[in-house]
Amino acid sequence: MAFRGDICALILGSLENEPLHGYEIVRRLRQSGGVGKLSEGQVYPYLHRLEEEQKVTAEWNTETGAAPRRVYQITPTGRKALAEQKAIWKQFVSGIGALLESRPATQEGSDA
Amino acid sequence: MLDYINWYLVELKLRITPRIPEDRLETILKESRSHLVQSSERIALEKGIDTCHAALLAIEDFGSPEKVAQTYLRESHPRLFGTKPIVTVIISAVVATFCFCYPFVTLHGYFDVFGESWQYLFVGVLGIFSLVLFAMGCRAGYQSNTFTLLATSGTMVLGSILLLSFWIVGSNGYQGFNRFHLGRDVSTAHSTLNKLENLARYYQAGKTAFANAKTASDVASELTSPKLADKVIGLSDAWLEERSHGNSPSPEKLSYIIPGSSVSGYVDGRVWGPEVEVLTLKEAQNSWKENADRALQSIPRAENDLNVLLASAQEARSGRLFFLNRDVYSETVASIFTFTPALLIFDWVLYVTGRRRKARLNQITA
Known part of the structure; x- marks a missing residue:
């Protein structure tokens, strides 16, 4: 799961419910195993790309008292892109699922 | 801790400076710094190690400056001649x-x-x-x-x-028909076949004539004149005539058409086989004796090659796409x-x- 489209979808997915800063996004992606062979620093270019494509917005948050953090928030365009990715993913999963479930049935049929 | 992080950021900056606009570069460095600081603090807390050691681990997780810079550059829509x-x-x-x-x-x-x-x-x-x-x-x-x-x-x-x-x-390994000039190639291949038939007759006649000849005057003129030989065989491009210019007949030696050891026929109309040489009658007779039979045997092979191609052309005309x-x-x-x-x-x-x-x-x- 380290293709560009997948990474972008995972980033959008992590931002679906709440705005997050970069470090937290990377941490969640790492926990999900979604970054594959990418290092933490290699996730940021994809975040910036999504920002360029106006799928997310970013703002520096300096109100916490800690070091300034850049907080990302998903946009309506981003939500639309995420919905499309989800639909593709569901279709893929159902296709694979159907394939995997049909094989034992066929084998049983031939055994019978 | 900050020394390590600053060193890393300098390395990263060096690798992306000329290609990324200044304002974006600032954001990248600031954000990387923020990430590394947070990561170091968390690692130090989780593993109970000092912040310097934690910063090194955080940098390792962040990735080499080279790799990170490459990803930034690749994802920054590089363009060449207006395209990717x-x-x-x-x-x-x-x-x-x-x-x-x-x-x-x-x-x-x-x-x-x-x-x-x-x-x-x-x-x-x-x-x-x-x-x-x-x-x-x-x-x-x-x-x-x-x-x-x-x-x-x-x-x-x-x-x-x-x-x-x-x-x-x-x-057949060295020649074929061009699909886009099929009519032309089939026509020239048929013309080559005619020339090969003429050549077979010419060789038969030559073989008999040279075997029976006592003097040079006994040999028919089409066996000594390249121009006439071209005409009899059908070598319309004056094949033999053009090759006879360097030969200088003398009272002892005359210009004779002799058979080469083999015959080839091509789809572009060329026929290779007969040659022109200045020889004595005896030498010409020996040459005909040695080569005529071999040359005659190679004519059916040359004809067969062309017939195989003509059969393929027929298949192409019937709709066969790939050969x-x-x-x-x-x-x-x-x-x-x-x-x-x-x-x-x-x-x-x-x-x-x-x-x-x-x-x-x-x-x-x-």
């Missing part, structure tokens, strides 16, 4: 490979219509120009193009097999396979040296 650099890489690789395979892809040797020296010069210049474009595309893309080049090469192999198998109708023949495409496929590793190595060298050179230049200018 990969487009330039693919097009230039195809053109360069085509130039490398030129004699085979253009069917030089099959129809002999290409292959003039100025065309080779043009193809050579075009090939070098393509390699320059290829280098520019590789440098601009900030990525290795190994998989792209392998896919392009595979597509070219498959495409050339199909293209050549469609283009060349039938083949898969290893003789036709093997050289092209082999040359693509030879050239692809060269492109892969070139791409790899450009990728590696490009990264190092950029970092070195940046260090100098910093």
